[in-house]
Amino acid sequence: MTGLLYKLIRTNWVKILLFFLGSMFYPFMFALIFRSDDMKDDLTSGISIMLWAFMAFMVFLIGGVCEDSIFNDDERKKWAYFVASTPTGIKGQIGAKYLFTLCYSMLTVTALILCCGFARDGSSELADGSVIFIGFFYIQLTMRAIEFPLMARFGSKIGKSLKIIIIGIAAFIFFAYMLFGDTSAFADMDTFFDRLLAALADENKVKRMTLWFSIITLAVIPIYYLSYRLAVKWYLKGVESYAK
Amino acid sequence: MPNKKKTLLRIALYLILAYVPVYILCFAFSDKEGSLTSVLAGNTLMLYPAIAVIITRIVTREGLHNSFLGFGKRNSGKYYALAVLYPIALPYVSALLLHLFVVKNGSITDSAALSDGTSAVAMLLLSIATGFATAVHGFGEELGWRGYLTPKLEELMPAPAAVIVTGIIWALWHGPLLAYGYDFGRDYDFFPYGGFIAMIVMCIFWSAFLTWLTKRTNSVYPAALCHMLIDTVLTSNLMPFTYNANGDKFELRTNDFWGQIISVFPMIIVAGAVSMVLMWRKKSSGENKKALS
Numbered sequence: 001m002t003g004l005l006y007k008l009i010r011t012n013w014v015k016i017l018l019f020f021l022g023s024m025f026y027p028f029m030f031a032l033i034f035r036s037d038d039m040k041d042d043l044t045s046g047i048s049i050m051l052w053a054f055m056a057f058m059v060f061l062i063g064g065v066c067e068d069s070i071f072n073d074d075e076r077k078k079w080a081y082f083v084a085s086t087p088t089g090i091k092g093q094i095g096a097k098y099l100f101t102l103c104y105s106m107l108t109v110t111a112l113i114l115c116c117g118f119a120r121d122g123s124s125e126l127a128d129g130s131v132i133f134i135g136f137f138y139i140q141l142t143m144r145a146i147e148f149p150l151m152a153r154f155g156s157k158i159g160k161s162l163k164i165i166i167i168g169i170a171a172f173i174f175f176a177y178m179l180f181g182d183t184s185a186f187a188d189m190d191t192f193f194d195r196l197l198a199a200l201a202d203e204n205k206v207k208r209m210t211l212w213f214s215i216i217t218l219a220v221i222p223i224y225y226l227s228y229r230l231a232v233k234w235y236l237k238g239v240e241s242y243a244k
Numbered sequence: 245m246p247n248k249k250k251t252l253l254r255i256a257l258y259l260i261l262a263y264v265p266v267y268i269l270c271f272a273f274s275d276k277e278g279s280l281t282s283v284l285a286g287n288t289l290m291l292y293p294a295i296a297v298i299i300t301r302i303v304t305r306e307g308l309h310n311s312f313l314g315f316g317k318r319n320s321g322k323y324y325a326l327a328v329l330y331p332i333a334l335p336y337v338s339a340l341l342l343h344l345f346v347v348k349n350g351s352i353t354d355s356a357a358l359s360d361g362t363s364a365v366a367m368l369l370l371s372i373a374t375g376f377a378t379a380v381h382g383f384g385e386e387l388g389w390r391g392y393l394t395p396k397l398e399e400l401m402p403a404p405a406a407v408i409v410t411g412i413i414w415a416l417w418h419g420p421l422l423a424y425g426y427d428f429g430r431d432y433d434f435f436p437y438g439g440f441i442a443m444i445v446m447c448i449f450w451s452a453f454l455t456w457l458t459k460r461t462n463s464v465y466p467a468a469l470c471h472m473l474i475d476t477v478l479t480s481n482l483m484p485f486t487y488n489a490n491g492d493k494f495e496l497r498t499n500d501f502w503g504q505i506i507s508v509f510p511m512i513i514v515a516g517a518v519s520m521v522l523m524w525r526k527k528s529s530g531e532n533k534k535a536l537s
Contacts, residue, residue: 002314099315110291110380117284128283134377207362214369221376 001088004096012070019066020107023059027115030055035122045127052129056112056136063108067101067144072156080239090235094152098228101144109137138220145220145227153234155241251399254304258396261296262388263417270420278425290381293388293417300392312391316461323457327466330453331473332372334511338478339485342507348495350488357484368481375469375476382472383464389414390454391464404520407455411448418443432501442505449516450474456519482508 009016030051033039074080083093112133120126146166151159177183185195199205266289273282280286301307316323343352357364375382389410397406419440421427428439454467486503487493496503 005315106377106380109377113378114284114287117282117287120283130374130378134374137377138373207360207366210370211362211366214366214373217373218369 001092001095001099004083004088004092005099008070008073008096008100012073015069016066016104019062020104020111023062023066023108024111024115026058027055027112028118031115031119031122034119034126039123043123043125045125048126049129049132052116052127053132053136056129056133059108059112060105060136060140063104064140064143067104068147068151068156068160070100071097071148071151075156075242076244077239077242080235080242084236090232094148094228094231094235098144098148098224098231101148102141102224105137105140108140109133135217138217141220141224145224149227149230149234151238152231153238155238155243158241159238248400250304251396254300254306255393255396257303258296258300258388258392259413261299262293265292265295266417267420274420274424276424278421278427278430291384293392294384297388297392310395312387312395312458312462312464314463315465316463320461320463320466323461323466324469327457327470328372328473330515331375331470331477332368334474334508335478335481335485337511338482338507341510342482342485342503346496346498346503346506348497350494352485354488355485355494356487356489356491357481359489360484364481364484367484368477371477371480372473375473378476379469379472382470382475383468386454386458386464386468386471389451390458390467394451394455394458404524407452407520407523408448410455411451412444414451415440415444415447418447428501428504432499438501442501442509446509446512449512452516452523453512453519456523459523478508 034043034048034051080093084090086092113130116126116129116133120128143163147159147163150162153159154162185192199209269282269285269289270280273280273285275281297311301311339352339355339357343355352358393413394406394410397409400406401409418427422439422443423436424430425436425439428442430436432438454470457466457470458464498506
């Protein structure tokens with residue numbers, strides 16, 4: 001598997017480097033702006049948290065594009081059958097891509113933490129964005145865990161379309177709930193924030209929420225592994241749908 | 245002989261590159277209380293050994309030979325599992341020892357951790373999630389110490405000696421932080437020298453355990469994961485055992501420094517000693533087989 005991972009990085013290193021540096025450009029520029037004296041008075045902890053969240057979203061979105069393109073980089077029947085016949089086999093072929101995604105996401109978290117540290121050195125008012133970055137790291141893994149088996153089974157084009165359909169269905173359910181469900185909490189922003197603050201003031205509720213949040217977060221790791229197993233199982237079926 | 249000289253030069257170059265930035269940053273940005281005034285400096289400290297390895301390998305033209313960057317031999321899964329389970333068990337075994345031997349008033353069941361199980365479980369899961377996501381920092385240190393220094397020292401001395409020397413060098417690398425009281429605080433006799441001795445002992449045994457993981461898997465990643473999980477899981481999960489349900493700190497029979505040593509060190513020492521024996525035994529049996537053949 002290490003050899004295939006090496007091959008993957010070696011053949012795509014320019015793309016990986018450009019994606020990584022490109023995605024980190026905005027956080028770095030933001031960090032520079034955050035440090036400037038003009039911004040120090042305007043930035044509160046809450047605003048900086050929102051800005052970190054926005055930047056993390058952008059960085060992981062761009063990172064996701066890179067991870068996807070790496071996953072479908074060698075969608076060729078000849079290569080797929082060849083690699084399936086090697087001792088490393090399909091497990092190695094798929095495993096290398098899953099490991100690459102994991103390592104790339106870990107590096108992104110580290111780079112974002114460093115950017116945040118750089119910004120916070122300039123202004124003590126800024127909030128620490130580490131928790132947000134880690135949260136996005138797990139969201140990223142979840143997205144890839146859904147997408148990769150579909151891409152392995154149906155090829156990249158159909159796989160991606162299926163992912164969009166799944167997200168679309170989830171969004172549709174959400175909108176249907178917002179239209180017909182109990183939306184009293186969202187009647188207006190005051191009601192929403194009143195309920196939110198009341199929930200945060202209830203210690204037991206916060207504890208339960210934290211517990212569920214931690215369980216869901218950590219559950220991503222076994223889900224990611226199961227996704228890998230599924231992708232391995234489906235790989236040869238997906239090869240048939242390759243154009244070349 | 246020329247090979248030994250070459251190895252020594254490589255080690256010297258690596259150590260200069262690993263030590264100098266850390267010592268400069270830690271002294272330049274120290275708040276004299278054990279922490280750093282620069283967040284960025286604090287966040288980068290663990291990455292310098294890896295940067296030092298990369299530069300050393302480029303300068304000496306070693307390439308990636310014996311770099312332990314692969315994901316390990318077949319059936320390495322159990323060692324990865326151990327790399328996760330050991331840091332999880334460490335705070336709980338330590339808490340048990342703390343309440344058996346150090347805490348004067350109250351039992352472990354009165355502790356904040358056990359009286360509020362929901363928060364304790366959430367804290368454990370979140371600290372594991374954090375450790376996993378930030379494992380690159382652990383990789384930063386392990387690529388340097390276990391992935392480069394120990395194998396290089398093994399070219400000059402027997403494996404156990406190499407593990408011990410790595411432990412000492414690794415402990416002294418934390419020197420500026422210890423000098424200001426980062427790991428063990430400042431409230432103990434012979435400050436900061438007692439802290440240095442404790443750190444050396446701790447690092448020798450951890451070095452043995454992490455080296456064993458690295459050798460068994462032929463990969464630096466289990467050690468990196470284990471290292472990062474120790475950093476994120478140990479303190480955050482042991483702390484609630486030092487307070488009672490009302491949030492008051494338990495009275496201790498000793499000061500915090502000795503409390504830490506009595507509670508946390510036994511498992512570190514046992515794991516390190518067992519790893520050392522396992523490594524030695526494997527090596528001896530391998531040598532015997534070679535001699536017989």
